[in-house]
Amino acid sequence: NSFCTLLVSFSFLNRTVLMPVAASDIAAWEQTVDGLWGRVLTDEGKAEADKIIAAASEGDPLQGLDAATKARLLIVRARARLLLPAYSKDAEADLSKALKLRPSDAVSWVTMSECLWKRDAIKEARDVLVSALGQDPKCVPALCQLSRILRAYAGKVATENEERLALMEESVARAKEAIGIDMNNGEAWAALGIALIQLTVSTGMDLALLRKANQALIQAARRRDFDPDIFYNRAVVRRCLGDFSGASDDFETAYRLDPAGLKVAERDRVAVTARLESFASVIQYVSGDDATSSKSREFKKVMAKLPLIADGGKELLPVSRLISSVSGDKTVWTVLKVLQLVSPATEQPLSYVAADREGRFVSLLVYRVASEAISTNATVYISFPPSSISEHVHSFLPLPKADKEGNLIEAKEKLTLTLPSVVTDPTSLFVNGRPVEKHHIKVPSLATRQFA
Structure with a gap:
């Protein structure tokens, strides 16, 4: 009796371990990760990411899957790990395996570049994106990511001013290329806005570029109203162009969207409001009430x-x-x-x-x-x-x-x-x-x- 019970239990356990991960589970994980990607990571979001990582790592999840499904599982598990702040060696390992299974998938190369960037391997991240665009020259996520990587590369790797300027100009060009392919892509508009801000500084505060950055960030905010970075960066530009009340509104929005990570936005809002009060006070003092x-x-x-x-x-x-x-x-x-x-x-x-x-x-x-x-x-x-x-x-x-x-x-x-x-x-x-x-x-x- 005991032996039969043990045998049945072992058979059930063995069947459970060998059961392939359902495609519907992978699809649900992909949908969840897509919903969290590019947004502020809340405690609830972190819990969702941890849950996916645990479920996608239980037992031997790759066993019994075809190559395409294996790649999907590896990628979604890696992306769930990339939602978390720290670099993940396991995510890089998963992506390396996935790319061997799907070497022509441009989006997988983009995800690998994100992982390498977290490791501070900027040159490798850039090279990976070149590979992605070799697979699909019109891959908008790859163009947006390359624009961002080029900015980081200009700041950390380039040593000569001319080299930095060339990298910044290419960053702007790549973002514009992404917009040319998909004008409704908020990520592309955000990439262009930040690239133009950095190019503005690199060229000695070219005010025409700063105004163009503002226009790009306006477009980005319309399409990504959940992204606090866009509102914070637009607030900085608006303040620089004299739109102080607009800057105050954007600082307030940025803080509301990310109160833990953007406490500086609330301080900046207070400072901008105080600036407006100073303007009003000086004007009243100089010219009187009437x-x-x-x-x-x-x-x-x-x-x-x-x-x-x-x-x-x-x-x-x-x-x-x-x-x-x-x-x-x-x-x-x-x-x-x-x-x-x-x-x-x-x-x-x-x-x-x-x-x-x-x-x-x-x-x-x-x-x-x-x-x-x-x-x-x-x-x-x-x-x-x-x-x-x-x-x-x-x-x-x-x-x-x-x-x-x-x-x-x-x-x-x-x-x-x-x-x-x-x-x-x-x-x-x-x-x-x-x-x-x-x-x-x-x-x-x-x-x-x-x-x-």
């Missing part, structure tokens, strides 16, 4: 003394005419009086409150210039292009204020501040009639969530 007050009239009288014509006979346009006059086929000039620096003195760009001769206020954003070069009450002459001007209506909720007992009182109503932004750099800026001195010109920098 446009008809004696303080406002005195301010406009002082501003009216700004010149109409620069040396050489160039007309200096007021902001009201400048907004409609700036185009790519001619150069126009304006003159502004600097009223106050409202950003930290080490930040790029520097943010000033300035005004034109009609008494209209602007936010003046200056790249690559040390704060010592532009003092309060300086007169600055700016050419367009390469400088740019854009109108922004900032709608924002003021930060909580402490009452006499130290309790924080939340604001209930939003404030609205209409403020054109002028963005410039040393190539188009004269301070008190003189070019910015070389020792006041800084190396460009721009911090984003990630360039990967």
